[in-house]
Amino acid sequence: MTNKTSLQKSLGIGLTLGVTLLWLLGVTASGLVAQHEMNEVFDSALEETAQRILPLAVTDILNRENGARNQRAPALKDHDEYLTYLVRDRQGNLLLQSHDADPRVFGPLPQEGFSNTSTHRIYGASAVSETIYLEVAEPLAHRREAALEAGLALLMPLTFLIPVSLLGIWWIVRLSLRKVVDFQQSIESRGAGDLSPVAGDQLPREFEPIALAVNRLLERLHRALETERSFTANSAHELRTPLATALAKIQRLKTRIQSDQLKADIADIEESLRSLSVLSGKLLELAKAEGGGAISQSRHDLVPILAMIVSDFESQAPGRITLTLPESEVTSFLDPDAFAILVRNLIENAIKHGSREQPVEVSMAADGTLRVRNGGNLIPPDQLALLRNRFARSKTHATGSGLGLAIADAIATGAGMTMHLRSPATGRQDGFEAELNVACI
Ligand SMILES: Nc1ncnc2c1ncn2[C@@H]1O[C@H](COP(=O)(O)OP(=O)(O)OP(=O)(O)O)[C@@H](O)[C@H]1O
Ligand SMILES: [Mg+2]
Missing domain, CATH: 3.30.565.10 (Histidine kinase-like ATPase, C-terminal domain)
Known part of the structure; x- marks a missing residue:
C-alpha cells in the first residue's frame, strides 16, 4: 500500500511546482524588462544631469580670472555624492571636478556619449567646439541594487503563492474526489450478499466507466451465483423423489429376502441411500441459506x-x-x-x-x-x-x-x-x- 501514489498529493505537488516554475519564468522575464526600462530611466537622468551641469561648468571655467586649473567644486553641505563628474579638456587635463569625484573611475581621455567601466556608467558631453568635456559617472552598484530589489519584490508573492496553491489544490481535489470516496465507501460497506448495482451517477465523468465496469462485474457475479444456487437447489430437489422411492423399494426388498448375507448387503445400500438423501437435504438447505x-x-x-x-x-x-x-x-x-x-x-x-x-x-x-x-x-x-x-x-x-x-x-x-x-x-x-x-x- 505504501508505494501507492495519492492523486491528491501528486496533483498538489505537481501543480504547485508548475505554478512556481511559471511564476519564476514570469519573474525573470519581467525582471529583465524592468531592468531594461530602469536602465533607460537612469541613462536619461544621467544625460539630463550632464546637460544641466555642462553650461554651469563652462561658465565657471571661462570666468576664472587667474586661469587656475583643477578646481574642486565646493560642496555647499557635507554629503555623499551619488553622481560624480569631471570637466576636462580634450587632452584629458582636469579643469573641474565634483568634490567626491575619483579621476581613476574615468578613462584617460574624455569621451562623448555613454560608456561603461567595470564599476561605473559614464556619460560624456562636450561644449565650446569640443574643447571642454564634462563626464558624469554613476556607480553600477546602485543600478544592480535597484534591479535586485525589484526582483526580490517580484519574488515575494511566491512565499504566499506556494502554500496557498498547495492548500487550494488539495482542497479542490478533495472536493472533486468526494463523490469518488462516497462511491468507494458504498462499495466497501456492502455485505458479501449485496450484489445490487452501485449508484455511479453522481461520479465525475472520468470515473463513470469504473462504475459501469463494477456494475457489469456485479451483474455477472450475481448471474453466476444465481445459476450455481438454482442448479444446487434444483438438483437436490430433483434427487429427493427418486432417492425416497429407491429407499422405499430397498426397505420392501429387505423384508422379502431370507439370506442374512444379502440382508446385510441391502442394509449397506439402504445406509448409502439414506446418507445421499441427507446430503441432498443439506444441499437444499445450503442453497436456500446462500440465496438470502x-x-x-x-x-x-x-x-x-x-x-x-x-x-x-x-x-x-x-x-x-x-x-x-x-x-x-x-x-x-x-x-x-x-x-x-x-x-x-x-x-x-x-x-x-x-x-x-x-x-x-x-x-x-x-x-x-x-x-x-x-x-x-x-x-x-x-x-x-x-x-x-x-x-x-x-x-x-x-x-x-x-x-x-x-x-x-x-x-x-x-x-x-x-x-x-x-x-x-x-x-x-x-x-x-x-x-x-x-x-x-
Ligand atoms: N460441536 C462440534 N464438536 C466437535 N467438532 C465439531 C463440532 N461441530 C463441527 N465439528 C467439526 O467440524 C466439521 C464440520 O462440521 P459440519 O457440520 O460442517 O460438517 P459435518 O457435521 O461433518 O457434516 P454435515 O453437517 O454436513 O452432516 C465436522 O466434521 C467436525 O469435525
Ligand atoms: Mg454437521
Missing part, C-alpha cells in the same frame, strides 16, 4: 422456537442436552425458519461430534447470545478456521458431508451476524463451542 431470505419483515420471539428444536432432539440423545433459556423474550428479525435450520445444524453437530459422556449445553441469554457447547477433542486453530467452508471436516468418527457449519455460517452472514467458533469451549479445557448473537439485527 434470512431476514424477515417483522420481529419474532426465538425462545419458544429454540425450546421446540431442543425437545425434538431429546429422542436422539436422551438426557444429554441441557437447555438454559432467558426469562424474557428474545426478539429478532432473523427468519424463524432460517433460525431453526441454523440451530438444528449446531445441535446436531454437538451431539454427533461431541463426547458422548459429556452434556450438550444449549443456552440463550436475555441479550440474544446463543451458545451451543459440547465436550470432546480439541480442534487445532488452523483446522477450526476452515470448518465453515463447504465440505470441510475435521477429525471425527461421525458420518457427515461437511455442510452443516457452512449452512449455519451462510445464514448468520446473510442476516448480518457473526458466528464465532471456539475450541476449547469457554470455561473448559476441551470441547467445542459455537456462539452468535441473534438479537443484533
Whole structure:
C-alpha cells in the first residue's frame, strides 16, 4: 500500500511546482524588462544631469580670472555624492571636478556619449567646439541594487503563492474526489450478499466507466451465483423423489429376502441411500441459506422456537442436552425458519461430534447470545478456521458431508451476524463451542 501514489498529493505537488516554475519564468522575464526600462530611466537622468551641469561648468571655467586649473567644486553641505563628474579638456587635463569625484573611475581621455567601466556608467558631453568635456559617472552598484530589489519584490508573492496553491489544490481535489470516496465507501460497506448495482451517477465523468465496469462485474457475479444456487437447489430437489422411492423399494426388498448375507448387503445400500438423501437435504438447505431470505419483515420471539428444536432432539440423545433459556423474550428479525435450520445444524453437530459422556449445553441469554457447547477433542486453530467452508471436516468418527457449519455460517452472514467458533469451549479445557448473537439485527 505504501508505494501507492495519492492523486491528491501528486496533483498538489505537481501543480504547485508548475505554478512556481511559471511564476519564476514570469519573474525573470519581467525582471529583465524592468531592468531594461530602469536602465533607460537612469541613462536619461544621467544625460539630463550632464546637460544641466555642462553650461554651469563652462561658465565657471571661462570666468576664472587667474586661469587656475583643477578646481574642486565646493560642496555647499557635507554629503555623499551619488553622481560624480569631471570637466576636462580634450587632452584629458582636469579643469573641474565634483568634490567626491575619483579621476581613476574615468578613462584617460574624455569621451562623448555613454560608456561603461567595470564599476561605473559614464556619460560624456562636450561644449565650446569640443574643447571642454564634462563626464558624469554613476556607480553600477546602485543600478544592480535597484534591479535586485525589484526582483526580490517580484519574488515575494511566491512565499504566499506556494502554500496557498498547495492548500487550494488539495482542497479542490478533495472536493472533486468526494463523490469518488462516497462511491468507494458504498462499495466497501456492502455485505458479501449485496450484489445490487452501485449508484455511479453522481461520479465525475472520468470515473463513470469504473462504475459501469463494477456494475457489469456485479451483474455477472450475481448471474453466476444465481445459476450455481438454482442448479444446487434444483438438483437436490430433483434427487429427493427418486432417492425416497429407491429407499422405499430397498426397505420392501429387505423384508422379502431370507439370506442374512444379502440382508446385510441391502442394509449397506439402504445406509448409502439414506446418507445421499441427507446430503441432498443439506444441499437444499445450503442453497436456500446462500440465496438470502434470512431476514424477515417483522420481529419474532426465538425462545419458544429454540425450546421446540431442543425437545425434538431429546429422542436422539436422551438426557444429554441441557437447555438454559432467558426469562424474557428474545426478539429478532432473523427468519424463524432460517433460525431453526441454523440451530438444528449446531445441535446436531454437538451431539454427533461431541463426547458422548459429556452434556450438550444449549443456552440463550436475555441479550440474544446463543451458545451451543459440547465436550470432546480439541480442534487445532488452523483446522477450526476452515470448518465453515463447504465440505470441510475435521477429525471425527461421525458420518457427515461437511455442510452443516457452512449452512449455519451462510445464514448468520446473510442476516448480518457473526458466528464465532471456539475450541476449547469457554470455561473448559476441551470441547467445542459455537456462539452468535441473534438479537443484533
Ligand atoms: N460441536 C462440534 N464438536 C466437535 N467438532 C465439531 C463440532 N461441530 C463441527 N465439528 C467439526 O467440524 C466439521 C464440520 O462440521 P459440519 O457440520 O460442517 O460438517 P459435518 O457435521 O461433518 O457434516 P454435515 O453437517 O454436513 O452432516 C465436522 O466434521 C467436525 O469435525
Ligand atoms: Mg454437521
